[in-house]
Amino acid sequence: MLDRAIQSAIKPVLNRAAQGLVRLGIGADAVTVTGFVVGMAAAVAIAFQAYLLGLGLLLASRLMDGLDGAVARATQPTDRGGFLDITLDFLFYASIPLAFAIAHPAQNALPAAVLLAAFIGTGSSFLAFAVIAEKHQVPSTAFPDKSFYFLGGLTEATETLIAFSAMCLWPQWFPQIAYGFAVLCAITIAMRIGWGWQRFR
Numbered sequence: 758m759l760d761r762a763i764q765s766a767i768k769p770v771l772n773r774a775a776q777g778l779v780r781l782g783i784g785a786d787a788v789t790v791t792g793f794v795v796g797m798a799a800a801v802a803i804a805f806q807a808y809l810l811g812l813g814l815l816l817a818s819r820l821m822d823g824l825d826g827a828v829a830r831a832t833q834p835t836d837r838g839g840f841l842d843i844t845l846d847f848l849f850y851a852s853i854p855l856a857f858a859i860a861h862p863a864q865n866a867l868p869a870a871v872l873l874a875a876f877i878g879t880g881s882s883f884l885a886f887a888v889i890a891e892k893h894q895v896p897s898t899a900f901p902d903k904s905f906y907f908l909g910g911l912t913e914a915t916e917t918l919i920a921f922s923a924m925c926l927w928p929q930w931f932p933q934i935a936y937g938f939a940v941l942c943a944i945t946i947a948m949r950i951g952w953g954w955q956r957f958r
Contacts, residue, residue, distance in 0.1 A: 764823075771823050772830075779831050784828065784832065785825045785826070785828040786837070789841050789845060792822045792845075793818070793845040793849060795821065796819075796852065800849075802814055806861075808926070808928050812922060815853070815918075815921055815922070818849065822842070822846065825838070826842070851873060855869060855873070861928075868935035868936050871939050872938060872942075879910065879912060879946055879949075883949065886952070890956075910945030910949055920934055
């Protein structure tokens with residue numbers, strides 16, 4: 758829901774940073790992989806209950822996730838890069854609830870499982886819509902810079918990052934945040950199924 762506004766606001770900054778990386782000879786794929794490694798380090802930190810360190814690494818990882826696309830646009834976007842980006846993103850998003858479950862299994866295991874199930878629903882509806890949209894050559898007007906059709910909803914990357922940040926700042930409230938965000942994910946899933954049902958009739 759917030760991604761389009763946030764990306765528009767930070768795009769000039771990301772573009773300037775991307776130009777610096779390009780001058781240094783750093784490619785988009787390298788930024789993508791580095792961001793993923795930092796994201797996995799965030800999950801490890803959270804699993805060991807170093808929540809503030811995990812938050813810092815998490816934010817750095819998502820900054821690099823924004824930078825890789827800007828670097829790609831400043832050079833030459835590739836299908837391989839788009840595939841790598843979305844695949845590693847989904848692995849990152851799954852790792853954070855899992856890390857909280859490891860950190861405190863008795864309290865967090867069930868809400869983490871519920872949230873991961875919700876992520877499967879949002880991810881599968883997102884990717885399934887993108888596949889069929891590509892088949893029908895439906896243009897992505899909201900996110901034209903993306904390498905595939907980018908379907909929105911209540912729980913996009915920005916909202917997920919806000920939820921993850923809240924979990925790190927108030928880890929004792931992880932179950933409540935996870936259940937609440939899972940409800941928002943369920944609404945997003947229902948919306949996307951409705952959109953797909955109508956769009957692909």
